[in-house]
Amino acid sequence: MEFSTQTTASLHQIKTAALAVGVFTDGVLGTAADIIDRASNGALRAVVKTEFKAKPNTHLVLRNLPGVTAARVILIGLGKQDSYNAAAHAGAELAFANYCAGADLAEGVSTLAAIDCPGTKIRARARAAAVAAGRATYRYNATLSEKRDPAPKLKKITLSVTRAQATEAQHGLREGRAIANGMNLTRLLGDLPPNVCTPAYLGNTAKKMAKEFKSLKAEVLQQKQIEALKMGSFLSVARGSYEPPAFIILKHTAGAKTAAKDRKAPIVLVGKGITFDAGGISLKPAANMDEMKYDMCGAASVLGTLRSVAELELDRDVIGIIPACENLPSGRANKPGDIVTSMSGQTIEILNTDAEGRLVLCDALTYAARFKPAAVIDIATLTGACVVALGHINTGLFSPSDELAEGLLQAGRDANDTAWRMPMDDAYQEQLRSNFADVANIGGPPAGAVTAACFLSRFAKDYPWAHLDIAGTAWRSGKDKGASGRPVPLLVQYLLGQVS
Known part of the structure; x- marks a missing residue:
């Protein structure tokens, strides 16, 4: 599993197999989701209004959104905005990682986690993303004559951050990867x-x-x-x-x-x-x-x-x-x-x-x-x-x-x-x-x-x-x-x- 940070392009311009953005209940969009909504001329908000309740640990896959380069935009349910915390954020990261681990992603293509969490530090969010990816890709096959579960498709997590956040995010990803391996x-x-x-x-x-x-x-x-x-x-x-x-x-x-x-x-x-x-x-x-x-x-x-x-x-x-x-x-x-x-x-x-x-x-x-x-x-x-x-x-x-x-x-x-x-x-x-x-x-x-x-x-x-x-x-x-x-x-x- 590879981990990296992305600081050079706007979210809607990043070429990736899966882009995760957070959505709160009652149609409240997180910062990243709002960027994608504006780039797609309101397409995301329209879907949220009619199809996605944004309950915790739920997701909805949107493909080929206009104005968005990512092949898929994964809406991640964050629950109520006033009760969103680090624990809920970890659940959101795991929901995204679980989807990517089972989805048919192109070999070696990076996926991008851009779920924000007000009130938490970028190092903690990066650590949670890496831990979630490790948990999602665990498979027990040691005593099976044939592998029962397909190999995880998740190969790489790229975290969307500002330049000022990059160093701390990289520390968090390194810590999260080590924790996941343990x-x-x-x-x-x-x-x-x-x-x-x-x-x-x-x-x-x-x-x-x-x-x-x-x-x-x-x-x-x-x-x-x-x-x-x-x-x-x-x-x-x-x-x-x-x-x-x-x-x-x-x-x-x-x-x-x-x-x-x-x-x-x-x-x-x-x-x-x-x-x-x-x-x-x-x-x-x-x-x-x-x-x-x-x-x-x-x-x-x-x-x-x-x-x-x-x-x-x-x-x-x-x-x-x-x-x-x-x-x-x-x-x-x-x-x-x-x-x-x-x-x-x-x-x-x-x-x-x-x-x-x-x-x-x-x-x-x-x-x-x-x-x-x-x-x-x-x-x-x-x-x-x-x-x-x-x-x-x-x-x-x-x-x-x-x-x-x-x-x-x-x-x-x-x-x-x-x-x-x-x-x-x-x-x-x-x-x-x-x-x-x-x-x-x-x-x-x-x-x-x-x-x-x-x-x-x-x-x-x-x-x-x-x-x-x-x-x-x-x-x-x-x-x-x-x-x-x-x-x-x-x-x-x-x-x-x-x-x-």
Whole structure:
């Protein structure tokens, strides 16, 4: 996918296969649409008045408009003008990209996105256009004997800008392309079947990334090395499976332009890597259990984010940590009532073996302290309770740090990958009390997502920490089943904001 800017010609004079212009409801034209309307002697306004209601995420294709050089003018519905914002703009860009990805465009011909959004910066609009193009061109064909979907026709996006906007637009396109590439890696890893995407596969993916990008260095610890670290909690989940566990460390090092004395402490991302979760002895119901291949989407989002960071050559050290294994029932698997000792030395009573994500994450959070991080963010498809609380719109955000939480919330708003902060009052910790160990791994049905975060907080006291529960946002079910690539945009946006 190529991205460029166009500053030399008026919109109606640009030769392109598809020109996108925005239209608000009630016939209100955006700036670009008004230019096209005047060039075509009111032809666009006449069509809008009679045929196009301009609802969000809708479009109408007009061909061979008089006075307009573009082969097609794509009217993109923007909704009500007074409620149009960055999120609505991202939806408009995606509607255009989806059309272009499936349309019969001439090979190599550029398409032009000229959707304006009052109150937003050109860099953000350019980034949204590139992310939308990347999302629209993702196709899963890895395990199909024949490609089911036609190859995307979208080859190039050209953004219409003024000369003064060109530099910022190019920065935005570069950022958006990197985010889209990271999202699509995350989506592919999530969509792969669990007999392919094993812990070893995730480790090999990290190693391949390190070969592709010079800023990355990968290390994959095997069973004996993990045992030497005394990660008893993580290993207790892994022992029920034939597949051996892998503990993956992927480091991005900032460029040489940052002097050693000025180098800031790294930001650490920890991703839950349960490549298949049957629930262990506390077996899940059979219905929709296939979707438990997505229980490694936290790990996938860490790899996707590191890919974006490496492509952008981000001038900040970032470390990804992934504890990867399967959670299956067997004669060696955890049993309800077992007590295990974590790397931190804290003992854990396992009351439900299907609350395994926190058991692998707690040892990874303890390991993260050795890097003396500026912040640690863990990402996990952790609880069904978070889906009940927030549905599939917002990621659940938990953090005792107001500064870190607000930074992540703002990044989510800027990236149109939103999160919602949940409570973490100390009173919830009482639900995790055990008569036989330092802590129980579940706190009962009330506030299940909150008590899961409270459990993790006991292992993350040495640094600013946040937990993202992506159980409701990491994938879609139903006829459009597939990984979403979230929260890569939020994480990359946050990391971009940490570079100074």
